[in-house]
Amino acid sequence: MFRRRAALVAVGDELLRGIGREENCRYAAEKLTALGWEIAGMEIIADDVKAIVNACHRWIGSVELLVFSGGLGPTHDDKTRNALATFLEAELLPTPLFDEVIKRYEGDLERKSRVEELRFSQGAIPASAEAIFNPLGTALGICFDHSGTRVLSLPGVPWEFRAMADETFSSLEKGATVSTKIRVVGMGETVLASRISPLLADSSLAVSILPSPEGVTVVLRGEEAAVLSGEKTMRHLLPCDCLPPGVSTLEEALVRAAEARGVTFATAESCTGGLVASRITDVPGCSAVFKGGVVCYADDMKMRLLEVSEAILREDGAVSERCVLAMAEGARTVCKGDMAVAVTGIAGPSGGSPRKPVGTVWIGIADEKGSEATLHRLFGDRFFVRARTTALALEWLWRRVKEK
Template sequence: MIEKSAVLIAVGDELILGLKKEANAYWLSRELVLHGYDVVALEVIGDDEEVLVDLLNRWAGKVTLIVISGGLGPTHDDRTREALAKFLNLPLVRDDEAYDQIIARYPLESRENLERSREKQASMPKGARPIHNPLGSALGFAITVKETEIFALPGVPEEFKAMAKHLLDSLEKEALLHFALCKVIGWPEVQLKDRIADIVQRYPANIMFLPEPNVVTVAIRGSESLVSSLQAEIRGILENDVLPEGVDNLEEAIINLASKLDINIAFAESCTGGMVGESITKVPGASSVFVGSAVCYSNQAKETVLGVPKEVIEKIGAVSEECALAMARGAANLFETDCSASITGIAGPSGGSLHKPVGTVCFAVTCLQNHRTWTRHLQGDREMIRLWSNNIALEAVWRELKKLDGKRRSEGSN
């Protein structure tokens, strides 16, 4: 048996069919790694008893921990209990006392439906230990077989996390393993790997690259001293392109910096359709600096709401740097802000031409008296082009604020 090893299994037809993204196993994997566990496999399967039984036969006795997410609900396709009972060759028995504790949380009008689910949701393999669900009605349970601890938890993310903490609290955190994340903005993954190739060659097992549109997260793991040293080295090389330590995303970095500078922000969006405004308002405190985002999809809206000159659209086109600049200035005037950015482009799948193919996106950013325009030719499907556009616009605002911050600090030191 591999010491301090784990396998995580996510169950659900909706995961296999792509109707829902799996998040539970990925979240728990990182938590277990921080506790010193070697997560040897993440398995995503449908609601199939036989497949789950096969996986349990494969891993039980080989790893110290198996955690199953999903398949504990009241419907016909929730088969995790039955699969575990079949694997263990044990009957399912009801734990009414444990289920009563769950029902007691609910108002009287909800208890009738919960009682109808008792036969299913209160059942677990004989000898299993119940795990209380503080947020939902599905009872979790744990059982030991072949020296492997098996935990079965509901798949609803909030419930899974709350109940998984019961497991994590029982584990001793590995003091020798630490993590740090450097979020690098605006670098293609290949170029970034080349830029810090020396570090990667020296510590290949300690560096991981996690790319997403316009952002690459460099994950560092190892002893506390090694992580601290590598993080400082990477930040030294990429000083102007790494988010501040403790900042999770561009939106948060923008809000923090704009608040510090007492700068307010607005956006003008066409092909992103409000995505930028949505992303920045996800961060608490956005209202202190973010005024609004004008979603002007049609040419008429660009003209009437943002004041884009009609001749710009007719002679040069809505997808042009000239239009982008007029949109950014229009947003700054409309919302009376110091800083604004705009996006106008062709996200596809149709609408492109020989001179302006799908993926052509024009941007502009204005900050006080400064402005800049540029064009990118982005790849991917419609959603990927929109997401890239969102992150590129946010990067532009962040960099303008950084320039302004540097200027003010320089002036203050003189």
């Protein structure tokens, strides 16, 4: 296998102005990296013919693959199609492949007529290029080879881009390297780096340490034998803190562990507003182990649905050890689960006090042996506090389920 490099270019004024969020280059980078390709560069450029032509000159001939995202629509600000024709010095011509797009609308004559009008815009490609079928939209993609570079131009609509990228990337030759991702929980990046120092010293591996509110992801990249050996070493060094092979999220690890042990569980949430339960229900098959969740934001709902006593709320407040323990016990009783996790806290930006500042979070767990709680002091904005609290709740529940 040989070294293969790709460049990714997102086209869109809205991306440069922060109106839209770039997703397609990230998706393409992840897919190509999994195929052993190296990403030489990633750009966002304007909806401008000159800018797109300049990107062609910049990358064609220096990488094996150039992928454009966006600018293939039917409106005045979609310039990629014309720009590629300008670069190739070729005429834009309609292609018979657009007939396959039109066939989708055989049962809707009005819409079929509107789509037929797009034949000379979204159905046109440079004369020297090939068309790429769009299974979800009307804009055909464009493909051509030039100076040793394969150029792919795909629509910017994320679901269309992903479907077409999956199809076109499937025919690419694999590169010389492989990579794997290992999610680690329970420690920050500095502690993790010290724990896996033998891997960092291994010259046959490229190691990336990527922190997030969910934990730390370690990416190992290199030749296949080195990556397999590196993953084995890492799991030996961190036997209790790595998610299982093939599992990339805490919620999936939790559901799989509960399935393996025949354990059911429930959730009770205040400051996270249902994020914990939402993450769990993202996992297919979770209904076998997840009994349900209770979101009790207001104090009266904590009393009514989870039987948190008025005395606890009056004496200790909703953000307290006694409250979160009562919430966990109440959720376990109401949902009839083997275990329950509960969270309550102050996500901010207001609501804090000197004794309970913003970022104060209690997490509790209840099972047949009783209940216990932990206090966390989190620092960050409302989004971070809620995301980190969700991850901490899932992690603790996962660790407890594994002990069963």
